[in-house]
Amino acid sequence: xxxxxxxxxxxxxxxxxxxxxxxxxxxxxxxxxxxxxxxxxxxxxxxxxxxxxxxxxxxxxxxxxxxxxxxxxxxxxxxxxxxxxxxxxxxxxxxxxxxxxxxxxxxxxxxxxxxxxxxxxxxxxxxxxxxxxxxxxxxxxxxxxxxxxxxxxxxxxxxxxxxxxxxxxxxxxxxxxxxxxxxxxxxxxxxxxxxxxxxxxxxxxxxxxxxxxxxxxxxxxxxxxxxxxxxxxxxxxxxxxxxxx
Numbered sequence: 001x002x003x004x005x006x007x008x009x010x011x012x013x014x015x016x017x018x019x020x021x022x023x024x025x026x027x028x029x030x031x032x033x034x035x036x037x038x039x040x041x042x043x044x045x046x047x048x049x050x051x052x053x054x055x056x057x058x059x060x061x062x063x064x065x066x067x068x069x070x071x072x073x074x075x076x077x078x079x080x081x082x083x084x085x086x087x088x089x090x091x092x093x094x095x096x097x098x099x100x101x102x103x104x105x106x107x108x109x110x111x112x113x114x115x116x117x118x119x120x121x122x123x124x125x126x127x128x129x130x131x132x133x134x135x136x137x138x139x140x141x142x143x144x145x146x147x148x149x150x151x152x153x154x155x156x157x158x159x160x161x162x163x164x165x166x167x168x169x170x171x172x173x174x175x176x177x178x179x180x181x182x183x184x185x186x187x188x189x190x191x192x193x194x195x196x197x198x199x200x201x202x203x204x205x206x207x208x209x210x211x212x213x214x215x216x217x218x219x220x221x222x223x224x225x226x227x228x229x230x231x232x233x234x235x236x237x238x239x240x241x242x243x244x245x
Contacts, residue, residue, distance in 0.1 A: 020222040029062065029229040030054045031212065036236045037071065045071040047081055057230070061090040061098070069107070081109040085128075091135065099139045104131045118159035119168070126151040130178075147180035149189060157198050167197040170208050185221020190214060194231060207234045 033051040040046065051065040069083020087103040111124040132145045155172035176189040196210015214227035 020220070023223045025223065025225050027055055027225060027227045028057050029214075029227045030057050031229050031231045032233070034234045034236065036238075038237075039071075039073065039239045039241060041241060043073050045073065047071050047083065053229075063090060064088045064100075067105075067107075069109070077113050079109075079111050079113075081107075081111070083107060091139065099135075101135055102133045105129065118164060120157045122153070122155040122172075124151075124153040124155075126153075145180070145182050147178045147183055149176060149178035151176045165200055167199045170194065170196050170198045170210065186217040186219060188217050190216035196231065204238050205234070205236050207232065209233075 031051065031053045033049055035049040036047065038046050047067075047069045049067050051063070053062040053065075054060060055062045065085065065087045067083060067085035069081045072080045074080065083106070085105040085107060087105070088100040089103060090098060091101055092098050105128050107126055107128040109124065109126040111122065114121050128149045128151070130147050130149060132147070133141055134143050134145050136142050151174055153172060153174040155170070158169040158171070160169050161167070172192075172194045174192040176191070177187055178189045179187065192212055192214050194210060194212040196208050198206055198208040200206045209232045212227075212229040212231040214225070214229055216225045216227070218224065
């Protein structure tokens with residue numbers, strides 16, 4: 001009887017969600033970040049990054065995000081990272097009153113890089129434990145929602161000029177899925193597809209610039225954000241090992 005009741009409730013909850021038509025919100029966004037990877041010894045280093053994302057291109061705040069971690073180089077191709085991150089997510093109330101919801105994360109990351117002929121390829125698997133602040137309609141904190149998110153990124157920097165000081169073509173895609181007691185309708189979180197150019201400024205400083213299409217399923221399962229994003233990411237990668245100056 002208990003199993004039958006559970007089955008009926010599942011069917012009813014599925015049908016209740018299915019009553020909603022799919023809704024897609026088209027948005028224009030701007031996403032800027034600085035990403036650092038500092039190699040201190042052959043095996044040990046540190047990573048840190050800071051992000052700003054805005055909606056309606058530059059007019060409205062979307063989030064601020066900061067992340068730090070300790071890195072371990074197994075070899076020059078394979079790294080392991082663990083660390084902490086914090087996100088400030090912008091929310092609007094009535095009468096144009098804005099506030100931020102906090103999110104705390106810890107994360108673990110495995111990355112493999114390979115270079116050949118002036119081009120490079122990256123595979124990255126990141127696992128995140130996330131504590132989201134849930135607020136009511138007045139912006140008051142009600143509880144914390146936990147989820148675990150798994151992210152897989154494949155990225156390729158393709159050499160298109162013989163001169164290494166000229167830009168490379170960048171193509172990447174990242175798939176994100178998450179799990180948890182309250183993740184019912186949106187196990188698929190989002191997909192981030194990017195294409196652009198990577199431009200070297202110095203040996204240790206580069207940036208990529210281009211278009212990112214972010215397709216994200218929202219918490220209720222029937223609403224989606226389709227974000228047309230202008231992305232501008234900087235990468236600072238100093239190597240502090242002796243003989244690497």
